[in-house]
Amino acid sequence: MTASPFSGIDHVGIVVRDVDASLPYYLDTLGMTFIGEGRNVTANVRLIYLDAGNMTVQLVCPYGPGPAATFLEEHGEGLNHVCFRVESIPETLALLAPGQDAPISVGGFDKRTCFLPNRPNGLIMELVEMSEAEAARD
Amino acid sequence: MTASPFSGIDHVGIVVRDVDASLPYYLDTLGMTFIGEGRNVTANVRLIYLDAGNMTVQLVCPYGPGPAATFLEEHGEGLNHVCFRVESIPETLALLAPGQDAPISVGGFDKRTCFLPNRPNGLIMELVEMSEAEAARD
Numbered sequence: 001m002t003a004s005p006f007s008g009i010d011h012v013g014i015v016v017r018d019v020d021a022s023l024p025y026y027l028d029t030l031g032m033t034f035i036g037e038g039r040n041v042t043a044n045v046r047l048i049y050l051d052a053g054n055m056t057v058q059l060v061c062p063y064g065p066g067p068a069a070t071f072l073e074e075h076g077e078g079l080n081h082v083c084f085r086v087e088s089i090p091e092t093l094a095l096l097a098p099g100q101d102a103p104i105s106v107g108g109f110d111k112r113t114c115f116l117p118n119r120p121n122g123l124i125m126e127l128v129e130m131s132e133a134e135a136a137r138d
Numbered sequence: 139m140t141a142s143p144f145s146g147i148d149h150v151g152i153v154v155r156d157v158d159a160s161l162p163y164y165l166d167t168l169g170m171t172f173i174g175e176g177r178n179v180t181a182n183v184r185l186i187y188l189d190a191g192n193m194t195v196q197l198v199c200p201y202g203p204g205p206a207a208t209f210l211e212e213h214g215e216g217l218n219h220v221c222f223r224v225e226s227i228p229e230t231l232a233l234l235a236p237g238q239d240a241p242i243s244v245g246g247f248d249k250r251t252c253f254l255p256n257r258p259n260g261l262i263m264e265l266v267e268m269s270e271a272e273a274a275r276d
Contacts, residue, residue, distance in 0.1 A: 004168060005169060025258050025259070054193070079218070118275070122153075122214050122217075
């Protein structure tokens with residue numbers, strides 16, 4: 001990419017209703033490997049990170065009200081968002097959604113994260129803050 | 139990944155209504171670079187491939203009836219599917235959807251491709267046939 005606000009895609013997120021029931025399919029059938037898990041207590045979601053070889057898949061399981069619970073109600077389970085790595089969430093928000101408000105919360109691996117308030121082409125885009133050095137180590 | 143039927147994720151697909159109208163956002167705002175384009179004449183879709191740094195994004199624009207047109211009608215634009223690279227579509231289908239029928243068509247870059255007939259956790263999964271040597275060159 002040239003002149004991109006991103007240093008790459010961090011993960012794609014799949015909303016699931018019952019992560020314990022879903023996980024064996026990803027591990028045993030698709031052969032992904034477990035990386036780690038976490039929670040975003042602002043969004044009320046449990047998060048499981050899986051290594052799909054050349055990228056990370058995140059299973060998102062809502063346990064309370066929030067955007068993932070709303071998605072589950074409206075669309076059912078399925079592919080939900082793409083998360084891009086950025087150096088600075090405020091700077092990226094100023095570029096991609098100028099003047100719009102977007103709450104920053106803490107997600108998996110204690111990283112600062114934010115969903116873009118606009119959805120160009122219906123695309124739900126998350127940003128996760130990660131220095132270039134961190135991104136390069138991954 | 140261990141014992142995985144896949145050699146990695148080839149791309150994520152985003153269904154758009156008007157690819158010419160959408161493309162500038164991906165190129166100019168998000169800073170992705172154009173890789174190539176194609177059509178799947180069985181699925182009646184125009185396909186644009188974009189380099190998002192560490193992975194490929196595919197814009198899928200239906201021009202006739204097919205699964206993408208149905209998705210657009212039912213859900214509107216948005217993130218649609220994950221495509222996995224496999225050595226053999228028939229062997230992978232036998233593993234992931236035994237006994238189920240799934241039409242194989244020719245997609246972008248003249249590769250054989252197929253959508254899994256089942257959708258675990260609502261996930262729309264595509265397979266694209268690519269030898270390990272081809273995948274490694276990419």
